[in-house]
Amino acid sequence: MTSPVVPVNLGVVAPARRKPGLLRQLVSRPDGLAGLLILAFFTVLAMFPNLLVGPLETAITATGPRLAPPQAGYPLGTDELGRSMLNLVVHATRVSMVIGLLATLVTVFIGALLGITSGYVGGRLDAVTMRIADFFLVIPTFVLAIILTAIIRDVLGTGSKEIFGIRLSLITIVIVIGITSWSATARIIRSQTLSLKQRAFVDRARVIGSGDWRIMRKHILPNVTNLIVANAVLTFAGAILLETTLSFVGLGDPFQPSWGQILDAARNVGAPGLGAWWYFVPAGICIVLVVFAFTLLGSALDAILNPKLQARR
């Protein structure tokens, strides 16, 4: 028998491609760049409100005319107490963004953890987890959120207590959003886990000696990262909207202006009826822009983190 010829060099050897960093890849895409820029803008607003527009104005420190349209010194007009709307909207950025971020982290963490474990382990754990998830899915989020806010506020207490420098009333909102929105994430990730579990590479990993924990971490999790990211983006947008809603119905913290608080105040004052558009339009635009930026970023991340999509590009 002649010695078999096994081609060692199969065509051109592609040099090991050094992948550019995630950030560079994001910036090279128009949607990623736009999303990043908008978010960077709001992050700066959220981080340095005092430097940009001075300390938060209150009814006592307010100096402007009442409910005045935009004018010199008050580029976004004033509210009924004479506070500069620019000052309020910029300070509100921090509260809205922090709540959105924390609520997203909580939601995605709970959702991914429960989704992967219940999908992978299956059986009774899966059944119990999913019935609980169903419960949260069918109860109208808003009603549940209102009730939960009252309960959690009762448990945690109100007032000016702080955890990690965040007021308890805000943490209440974060917990409420987390509890009401994890189930959708968990459901989606569970379904993907169920299909991944059937793939041969999970069996292979098991024979190779990977334990359940390692399989979930190294094989399932990387395969659902796109879903997690896409979901985090939607959750962030949803969290900001839910926070807005809760504030709008008066369940926010009146001492911490968020965009929702401003909209609530605008309604109380009757700004739309008075034609005081400057009262609610800036906060509204901020909400829309942030949600939009996260959506852009989400689609860009999805395309980058999913190696298949990337190859096709």
Add this chain to the structure above:
Amino acid sequence: MTTAIRDRRQWPLPKLADPNAPLLEVRDLAVRFSMPDSASVRAVDGVSFMMQHGEALGIAGESGCGKTTTALSLLRLLPSNGRITAGSINLYGIDLVPKTESQLARYRWREISMVFQGAMNALNPVRRIGEQIAAPIEIRLGQPQDASNKRAGELLELVGIPKQRASAYPHELSGGMRQRAMIAMALACDPALVIGDEPTTALDVMVQAQILQLLERLRRDLGLSLMLITHDLSVIAETCDRVMVMYAGRVAEEGPVRRVFSAPRHPYTRKLMSAFPNIRADRRTLDVIPGTPPDLRNPPPGCRFAPRCADAMNVCRTDVPPEIRFEDGVRVACHLYPAAAGA
């Protein structure tokens, strides 16, 4: 190329190993799948065979005849409703059937590894192939990460993939290269026995030939034993020393490839071979075996091939055929051959 890999048995034999025992001896293996309607399917029913060190055994048969189930039970990778109900699997004379999951760890992948059907599914799409090949080295052999990665590179070179490709994702490789990567992964822990479950199905003929050549070379160079599961008889004829033909969960015929293929004795083997296109024959139509394999929830009492067999006699429908051993090393389970014909 890599002397470390060429040197057989880097790792000592398992403690209780009998050095004189054959590599693998499977005796009366039975696997049952429990079905939702409380019925059970006897997917493998009393299969016995033996493999010597360095031997290549081909397992042939129709879909659903228990080839893959037999192989999966060696690694105990059966689906959750499948269970080994009887028999023994002796590796170096050590019975693997009573072992617990954690005791099996010593054998899985280190002694027996597998090239899975369909490389695209057996590779994690979002992890680089180098990482995936290095994983068993890290986990099973406890090697540090950089040593495992280095060896993963060597293994890739061994199967004919430049080691720079270790950073590629599975979808960036062609079908043939993915299959090579799977083979590299099977070799990661330097196993004694590699099971190839349809390793060349879904590849075109040229790539198929390359992969088979690769397997053959590896077997010679590394002193591997190979179990090749396929429905493609030509693959077995080309690569294997012995062939085992299975039908409906039982062994129909087993013996040296040349003997079996030149003079098939079991009617099923004969039918199977005439159902296979022959490039030299000028006839245009292929023989088709009439009927379908039996329902294994309720198999026929005698020979399972009897309902489709042209040579079936009355005894075939009532009695399970005994196993007849011929002097030339072929064994056949068929009533056509009186027990006297055996050795």
